Amino acid sequence: MEELLNRMPEFENKIKSLMETIITNIVLLGQIPAPTFKEKSRVSAFLERLAEFRVDECTTDGYRNPIGIIRGTNPNRPPIFVVAHMDTPFGHDVDHNFTIKENAIYGAGLLDNSVGVGVLASLPAIFRHLGLEFESDIVLAGVIQSIGKGNLRGIRHLLKTWSTPIRGAVCIEGGELGRLNYYSDGMIRGEIKCSINRSGRRQRFQPNAILVLNEVINQILELRLPLKPRSKIIIGKIFGGLKHGQIAHEATLGFEIHSDSDEMVKSLYNEINDIVNGLGHEYEVRLELKTISNVRASRLRFNHPLVKSTIAIMRKLGLKPISEPSESELSIFLSRKIPAVTLGVSYGESYQQKSSVIKIEPMFRGIAQIIGVIAAIDSGVCDE
Amino acid sequence: MNRDWLKKNTFHCSAFGDLKRLVELKSQKELTISLCLPTLNEEKTIGKELVILKSELMTRYPLLDEIVVVDSGSTDDTRSIARAFGADVYKADDILPHLEPYKGKGENLWKALYITKGDIIVYLDADIKNIHHRFVYGLVGPLLIYDHIKYVKAFYDRPIAIGRNKIRPTGGGRVTELVIRPLFSLFFPDLTQILQPLSGEYAGFRDVFEQIPFPIGYGIETSMILDIYHKWGLDVIAQVDLEKRIHRNQDTKALGKMAFAILKTFFSRTVNLGLINFNTPLHDTMIQYNLVKSEIQPDLLTIEGLERPPIIEIPEYRQRFKRKAS
Numbered sequence: 001m002e003e004l005l006n007r008m009p010e011f012e013n014k015i016k017s018l019m020e021t022i023i024t025n026i027v028l029l030g031q032i033p034a035p036t037f038k039e040k041s042r043v044s045a046f047l048e049r050l051a052e053f054r055v056d057e058c059t060t061d062g063y064r065n066p067i068g069i070i071r072g073t074n075p076n077r078p079p080i081f082v083v084a085h086m087d088t089p090f091g092h093d094v095d096h097n098f099t100i101k102e103n104a105i106y107g108a109g110l111l112d113n114s115v116g117v118g119v120l121a122s123l124p125a126i127f128r129h130l131g132l133e134f135e136s137d138i139v140l141a142g143v144i145q146s147i148g149k150g151n152l153r154g155i156r157h158l159l160k161t162w163s164t165p166i167r168g169a170v171c172i173e174g175g176e177l178g179r180l181n182y183y184s185d186g187m188i189r190g191e192i193k194c195s196i197n198r199s200g201r202r203q204r205f206q207p208n209a210i211l212v213l214n215e216v217i218n219q220i221l222e223l224r225l226p227l228k229p230r231s232k233i234i235i236g237k238i239f240g241g242l243k244h245g246q247i248a249h250e251a252t253l254g255f256e257i258h259s260d261s262d263e264m265v266k267s268l269y270n271e272i273n274d275i276v277n278g279l280g281h282e283y284e285v286r287l288e289l290k291t292i293s294n295v296r297a298s299r300l301r302f303n304h305p306l307v308k309s310t311i312a313i314m315r316k317l318g319l320k321p322i323s324e325p326s327e328s329e330l331s332i333f334l335s336r337k338i339p340a341v342t343l344g345v346s347y348g349e350s351y352q353q354k355s356s357v358i359k360i361e362p363m364f365r366g367i368a369q370i371i372g373v374i375a376a377i378d379s380g381v382c383d384e
Numbered sequence: 385m386n387r388d389w390l391k392k393n394t395f396h397c398s399a400f401g402d403l404k405r406l407v408e409l410k411s412q413k414e415l416t417i418s419l420c421l422p423t424l425n426e427e428k429t430i431g432k433e434l435v436i437l438k439s440e441l442m443t444r445y446p447l448l449d450e451i452v453v454v455d456s457g458s459t460d461d462t463r464s465i466a467r468a469f470g471a472d473v474y475k476a477d478d479i480l481p482h483l484e485p486y487k488g489k490g491e492n493l494w495k496a497l498y499i500t501k502g503d504i505i506v507y508l509d510a511d512i513k514n515i516h517h518r519f520v521y522g523l524v525g526p527l528l529i530y531d532h533i534k535y536v537k538a539f540y541d542r543p544i545a546i547g548r549n550k551i552r553p554t555g556g557g558r559v560t561e562l563v564i565r566p567l568f569s570l571f572f573p574d575l576t577q578i579l580q581p582l583s584g585e586y587a588g589f590r591d592v593f594e595q596i597p598f599p600i601g602y603g604i605e606t607s608m609i610l611d612i613y614h615k616w617g618l619d620v621i622a623q624v625d626l627e628k629r630i631h632r633n634q635d636t637k638a639l640g641k642m643a644f645a646i647l648k649t650f651f652s653r654t655v656n657l658g659l660i661n662f663n664t665p666l667h668d669t670m671i672q673y674n675l676v677k678s679e680i681q682p683d684l685l686t687i688e689g690l691e692r693p694p695i696i697e698i699p700e701y702r703q704r705f706k707r708k709a710s
Contacts, residue, residue, distance in 0.1 A: 020443055020469075021439045027436060028516065031514065097514060098432060099428045099432065100431030100432045100435055100469075102431070102468040
């Protein structure tokens, strides 16, 4: 491990010399719109890039997740997975053309997660440039249908159907450099939809869908959340109505329940379900609660060798690890008892906005840490 | 009309996607290739063009030997961004400084002949939003593969960026369809087979470019086609489908100015070729009108139709490239 740590600054410098190739991959792949469920074009381009970089096997799994496999030197070692989700929050109507200036790249979907995808596609060239060979096969997986209503379907399917054990995994996210995620909260992402049937009621006595949801929010806010197990409800999204002067007939509320206890997540979900049923009955409106996504709470210990090694690598590169729960591909690896961490590539701004920005210079440190962690897993830190 | 040309000399860029083969051909034929990007305030797109072309066509496949930016005096960060991403950056006025300086794309392209070293020169506009290395290999491919082809012109399915987030699926080419195509149909029907004669991307052998004059401004594309056609015939020209090109849309008024410059170039060429004769000289001023506070005011722009001579006539050039005066 000490030898690996000593090589980290050298990795960073050498990766810098591949700047054009890495940025090119980010741009060529990131400029292809890939809203969740419509990632096909980006998937094809990703596979083409892997093939161009002479990856040993390029294919898709049964769910059309694109996968590249770099064969390792020891067939007895289980593979190491490196994953980045292919989908971004923006549709085809959004301009995906990026701008590159001296120190930064600008464009929609960069941080979440075009940079991650571009870096994933660059890894074969980077490994070759650094002269790295691994004992394990390296499985480069761009997973589809990850965010929002995708509900991590891509990674769930990939791991469910993968027939052999997996040694460990690194999940790549565009931002933020310094993040080290090694645990996931239990989470349910839900949507409450209020619809009001217009027929049979006089306009002036109609309930207002927005006001009904407002009452739902008030009652959710009255719920008592324990400090232990740590729990929270995030009201993240609301939309409804058509015109300023017309009662809203439809409105939708998006929320997430997080807790480090799966039981608490379920209990809070049931309480919200009771609120929804009660208010639907009282207001005589159609009030529906739907689950969009859920993950179970799972974690590595702080003293797990993968976490310890990752922290050492980050510190060697001058990074201060910041750890928060992450409900993402990481959750699915951890729930299957596969040691995994999520790392960020660089610093940026406007994370999930059309105008997101990522800084170029720190990116090389971000990639160096990813390479370091892959090398650490290959050296056996997950083989306990 | 020679209709065979369209079939024989029209290609799709995918036919030239085997970069390894192109690099081998270039090496076998002992050729060097220069890319020139003429710029004026292109900070939004220049970085991306350089990064992608350098990565794919210099680092990964050594198809290009140099990338040169010739700038008309940008007031934004175009030059510093270009330098940061490894291009050789020149201000047009600093090249052959003893000559009277002019401003215009044609001026930059002409001066690029002096500072570049390649046997093949590729010219790309610097405002391409969806730049991809096919823009270069698609143009270079026919020159490397077919010995009779000396000049390659791009054509596209052209969506135009309108506003910040919207892309219109068709459009563009208004000056082509309303000005150039009718003129070619009237005077040079063979040339109507060139689908987008005004596209800003083309490549050719230095031997060709050095022997033709370069108008300073918008007329450069038209004059280039007419001169090459007149001097070497249609068969040395090819066109390549480079698929989509996303660029800035220009308003009708700006296109009017462009059309004026192109018409001037066209008529001066046809007069020189003895195809038509005017009894009165052509005027130099494009007159458009603006409505300012209920008053209609003329908006005048003088476009003199200046041209640089074939660069082989410039002694410094002949000395640098060891050419003899023609």
